[in-house]
Amino acid sequence: MKASLQAGVSATESIAIDRERTIDFMGEKARVYATPSLVRDIEVSCRNLLLQHLDEGEDSVGTRVEVDHMAATLMDMAVELTVTIAEVKGRMVTFEITGKDSVEPICRGRHSRFVVDVATTEQRLAAKAQKAGLA
Structure with a gap:
């Protein structure tokens, strides 16, 4: 991890809400940004910021997501997700998240x-796959 990995570091990503990111169970007139897609976008946005502050051979895995999805975003709108590093404790990094579309705030939370270490993780997963009979 680089010394630049500090609380307060922030990034904003714009995400187009396409058909794949929407729910379909209420019909075409109610196609809105799905919460599972929002959670995935939060994870990806946080990882993207974190990668800028990691050393070669390092990556990250999600361990916790707390999100309030407060408003619907229509298909074909855009969402701005802002992720800010709130705390760094050893290898654990916690982010504060806010999101908005062009009309209103849509989410807030923590991740x-x-x-x-990617190589160590690959070794650990290979050992688990072997124990599970998947190797």
Whole structure:
């Protein structure tokens, strides 16, 4: 991890809400940004910020997501997700998240990620796959 990994570091990403990111169970007139898609976009946005402050061979895995999805965003709108590092404790990094569309705030929350060594993680997963009979 680089010294630049500090509380207060922030980034904003714009995400187009396409058909794939919407729910379909209430019909075409009620196609809105799905909460599972929002959670995935939060994880990706946090990881993207974190990667800028990690060393070669490091990555991160999500460990916790707390999100209030407060308003519907229509298909074909855009969402701005702002992720800010709130705390760094060893390899655990916690983010504060806010999101808005062109009309209103749509979400707020926290997300935690754990910084891992990719090679070590691959070895650990290979050992688990072997124990599970998947190797």
